[in-house]
Amino acid sequence: MKPYFVSLRIEAVEASRGLTRRDREKIYRFAHSLARNPFQPSDNTEYDSQGRLREIKIIAGLAVIYHVDDADREVRILDVRPAG
Numbered sequence: 001m002k003p004y005f006v007s008l009r010i011e012a013v014e015a016s017r018g019l020t021r022r023d024r025e026k027i028y029r030f031a032h033s034l035a036r037n038p039f040q041p042s043d044n045t046e047y048d049s050q051g052r053l054r055e056i057k058i059i060a061g062l063a064v065i066y067h068v069d070d071a072d073r074e075v076r077i078l079d080v081r082p083a084g
Contacts, residue, residue: 003035004068008077012064015080023060027080030059034075038068058083 008031016024033040042055048067057064063083067076 002073004038005072005074006031006035006077007074009079012077012080019060019062023062026060027062027064030057030064031075031077034066034068034077038070038075054078 016027019027043058044056046054046056046065048054052067054065054067057066061083063079063081064077065079065081067078068074069076
């Protein structure tokens with residue numbers, strides 16, 4: 001299967017700047033894994049104001065929030081924020 005394109009919103013990139021190098025690498029490894037397998041199990045889900053499903057994966061105490069667009073073969077990482 002051809003990998004999906006993974007994009008990160010600028011807010012997610014900005015949020016990752018305050019992380020340790022180790023935690024940032026965990027998030028980037030997760031992003032790469034989404035390209036290979038965008039439909040891997042998430043830890044939670046929510047819906048945005050437009051009714052789109054947003055997946056949430058907890059990594060190193062952080063919630064990585066993303067949306068899979070199967071039609072465009074793209075995963076959009078929307079936000080990285082403290083879990084909880």
